[in-house]
Amino acid sequence: MLGSLLSGPGFLGTSPEMLALFAGFGLVVGVLFGFFGMGGSFLVTPALLMLDYPAPVAVGSGMAFVFGTAVIATLKHHDLGQVDYKLGVIMITGTTIGIEAGRASVYYLESLGLAGGVISVAYVVLLGGVGAMVTRDALNGGGGGVDHETADKDLDEYEIPEIAKKIQQTVRIPPMVTLRGDVRVSAWVITAVAFATGVLSGFLGVGGGFIRMPAMIYAIGVPVPVAVGTDLFEIVFSGGLGSYLYGQGGGVNLGIVVPLLFGSALGARVGSAATAVVDADEIKVYFGGMLLVGSVAVGIGEVGSYLGNATLELLGLVLVIGAAVVVAFAVLYTTVTSLRVTRQQQTSTAD
Amino acid sequence: MAGLEIPTWDPETALLIGAILFEAFVLYVGYGGLERLVGPHLMRLVVGGDASAR
Numbered sequence: 001m002l003g004s005l006l007s008g009p010g011f012l013g014t015s016p017e018m019l020a021l022f023a024g025f026g027l028v029v030g031v032l033f034g035f036f037g038m039g040g041s042f043l044v045t046p047a048l049l050m051l052d053y054p055a056p057v058a059v060g061s062g063m064a065f066v067f068g069t070a071v072i073a074t075l076k077h078h079d080l081g082q083v084d085y086k087l088g089v090i091m092i093t094g095t096t097i098g099i100e101a102g103r104a105s106v107y108y109l110e111s112l113g114l115a116g117g118v119i120s121v122a123y124v125v126l127l128g129g130v131g132a133m134v135t136r137d138a139l140n141g142g143g144g145g146v147d148h149e150t151a152d153k154d155l156d157e158y159e160i161p162e163i164a165k166k167i168q169q170t171v172r173i174p175p176m177v178t179l180r181g182d183v184r185v186s187a188w189v190i191t192a193v194a195f196a197t198g199v200l201s202g203f204l205g206v207g208g209g210f211i212r213m214p215a216m217i218y219a220i221g222v223p224v225p226v227a228v229g230t231d232l233f234e235i236v237f238s239g240g241l242g243s244y245l246y247g248q249g250g251g252v253n254l255g256i257v258v259p260l261l262f263g264s265a266l267g268a269r270v271g272s273a274a275t276a277v278v279d280a281d282e283i284k285v286y287f288g289g290m291l292l293v294g295s296v297a298v299g300i301g302e303v304g305s306y307l308g309n310a311t312l313e314l315l316g317l318v319l320v321i322g323a324a325v326v327v328a329f330a331v332l333y334t335t336v337t338s339l340r341v342t343r344q345q346q347t348s349t350a351d
Numbered sequence: 352m353a354g355l356e357i358p359t360w361d362p363e364t365a366l367l368i369g370a371i372l373f374e375a376f377v378l379y380v381g382y383g384g385l386e387r388l389v390g391p392h393l394m395r396l397v398v399g400g401d402a403s404a405r
Contacts, residue, residue: 064368064371067368067371067372068371068372068374068375069375071372071375071376071379072375072378072379075379076379240368240372241358243368243371244358244361244364244365244368245358247361247364247367247368248358248359248361248364252364252367252368252371254367254370254371257371258370258371258374261371261374261375261378262374262378265375265378265379265382266378266382269382269386336397336398339394339397339398340398343398
């Protein structure tokens with residue numbers, strides 16, 4: 001049933017209704033990415049799978065969307081001086097090989113007729129796991145995602161986590177490289193981190209920042225803002241190559257990617273500006289809740305697909321998109337409310 | 352398509368990825384200009400004054 005919506009006489013073979021849906025969904029995803037600093041692609045591939053796109057198209061288009069988003073975000077982080085190009089270049093090789101391994105797995109599973117199911121189950125586990133982690137951290141008053149306040153600190157002020165120090169002292173296989181923030185680490189540690197997260201990216205069509213950023217911080221010892229900027233920089237190359245490989249197999253649909261990017265680039269600007277007004281920790285619990293709902297929704301959609309029940313498939317899709325819309329709306333509402341309160345205070349002080 | 356692959360030159364796919372790259376640049380510049388142009392007006396409309404959003 002959902003499949004009948006996909007094709008039509010619109011732009012790039014996509015019907016006007018679907019173009020509007022993708023642009024709107026992109027806007028929502030962009031607000032979340034700009035505000036929380038992660039989660040840009042968590043929901044795109046599952047939503048495409050639930051819309052009955054073949055797994056290689058869902059993953060390939062998701063990856064191409066991540067590539068476009070990373071280009072835009074890297075331009076911004078480059079302006080802020082938050083990209084370690086040496087670390088990025090070393091990571092590109094490992095990530096690219098990892099992405100190719102993940103991509104080959106998708107096509108292998110597709111040839112067995114299992115790709116959609118296995119990827120959906122992986123998303124249920126991933127969204128559920130990350131959602132539970134973010135919710136727990138938010139309830140404990142902790143972080144998760146990018147801490148925008150600490151991201152403004154000087155690089156010299158960052159303390160290397162104990163676990164990163166231990167890895168740096170234990171794994172001393174040459175060649176050793178010195179990174180920004182005076183971090184000295186084996187190139188093999190960097191390559192291993194890059195490969196593992198690359199496999200995840202290639203298999204699920206996500207940027208992998210939610211895994212790679214903590215890995216760069218805790219396994220390599222990179223300061224938070226440099227981890228964010230460098231992660232995006234290397235996604236430009238590895239994601240670009242991954243998209244190219246998926247594109248060769250017909251896995252990249254411009255009718256999906258163009259409207260998604262159109263919406264998300266605007267949403268990311270709004271979300272990023274909102275971080276200057278609202279503390280992300282205040283509403284991070286909603287973000288965690290959204291991921292948990294997303295996990296349940298993908299599960300419902302998959303059960304619906306297995307049983308051939310279109311109603312369950314539609315319910316899963318509505319839940320995925322609805323959860324993202326609710327959290328994006330919460331971000332915008334809190335921001336506007338905070339701005340109005342600040343404005344009223346300024347006015348009464350001036351009086 | 353299963354199995355690890357070495358990328359081969361494919362002009363059609365390169366054009367596809369180039370189109371996404373081009374769109375990303377256009378959106379970065381376009382939305383940046385739009386933000387400077389209509390941002391303050393939009394802020395006044397939403398907040399009721401030129402609040403410091405950044």
